[in-house]
Amino acid sequence: MLVPKRTLNYFQFYSTKYIVIFLCTIFFIYTELGLAPRLQNIKFKLDNPHISKSYIEDEVIGGWECIILSVLISSIVVFWYCTIGTPSLRKTISRYNNNIHEAIEASYDDDDDDDNDMETYSSVRWVQNKYVHFLHLSLICLLMVITINGAMTNSLKLIIGNFRPDFLARCQPKPLDDEQASVDGYYGLDICQQPNKYILIEGLKSTPSGHSSFITAGLGFLFVWQSKFIVGHYLKHVWCLVLIVIVMIERITDHRHHWYDVLSGSLLGWLIIWACWRNVFTKQLKRRSLLPAPVTASMD
Numbered sequence: 001m002l003v004p005k006r007t008l009n010y011f012q013f014y015s016t017k018y019i020v021i022f023l024c025t026i027f028f029i030y031t032e033l034g035l036a037p038r039l040q041n042i043k044f045k046l047d048n049p050h051i052s053k054s055y056i057e058d059e060v061i062g063g064w065e066c067i068i069l070s071v072l073i074s075s076i077v078v079f080w081y082c083t084i085g086t087p088s089l090r091k092t093i094s095r096y097n098n099n100i101h102e103a104i105e106a107s108y109d110d111d112d113d114d115d116n117d118m119e120t121y122s123s124v125r126w127v128q129n130k131y132v133h134f135l136h137l138s139l140i141c142l143l144m145v146i147t148i149n150g151a152m153t154n155s156l157k158l159i160i161g162n163f164r165p166d167f168l169a170r171c172q173p174k175p176l177d178d179e180q181a182s183v184d185g186y187y188g189l190d191i192c193q194q195p196n197k198y199i200l201i202e203g204l205k206s207t208p209s210g211h212s213s214f215i216t217a218g219l220g221f222l223f224v225w226q227s228k229f230i231v232g233h234y235l236k237h238v239w240c241l242v243l244i245v246i247v248m249i250e251r252i253t254d255h256r257h258h259w260y261d262v263l264s265g266s267l268l269g270w271l272i273i274w275a276c277w278r279n280v281f282t283k284q285l286k287r288r289s290l291l292p293a294p295v296t297a298s299m300d
Helices: 005-012 015-034 063-083 094-106 114-123 130-160 167-171 197-202 210-229 239-253 259-286
Strands: none
Touching (some): 005 015, 063 239, 130 210, 167 197, 210 239
């Protein structure tokens, strides 16, 4: 058998989570590139101060920079602690280590010959490594947080369709004479002269802030993860929260979002962290699985 049974069973145990990560990734890409907010019956005033900010083309923290901060840094830190920095991890009580070996040994078929057993046992020894298993769990949780957050954020942006603070600058409304002026002061997208439709449509995706939700999802998860599993006081990981606040402030100063956009985006990120953490880590401690959680928040 190309894939040892024990290895296959191990990954099958988490198959639902893999599917969630995959589907949310596809949905995020589709909504990001293939869908736009509702464009019908959109009305706005040309003298609305809340959407009259200037359009700043060069953002301080762009999309790729946000991805690097939220996803790449979090993944690197988790990977480092689970491979090189293992002495800094809070060690679990001994029963978890015992359960790992019991689960592996109990799962072998009695009718398998000894040679096959030894070959299978040797081929899945990496699974028994508590740090490898913990790295796997941590990355699953992080990817679930990131992808679910992306799907939820884009869905809300499309449903709400709120104006960005720089919408009028994006719109570039054409000059209107007295005959073309609206009686009630409201106008539609037909007066916009913006040649770049992408810039115009992006002006309708203010709520919630994607940068705020993503940076919170990535670095917020990393803050919780380090506070739970790394030896020492949680305040030494406060740099994660500082970076989150910096990105949130930048989105306001770059006229990309209103204050309530960044707060709602950050709140969404924290809620998704809470839900995914309960699903991956909390449930792992409450049930006897193929490989129980090797590292917990419990200290020796």
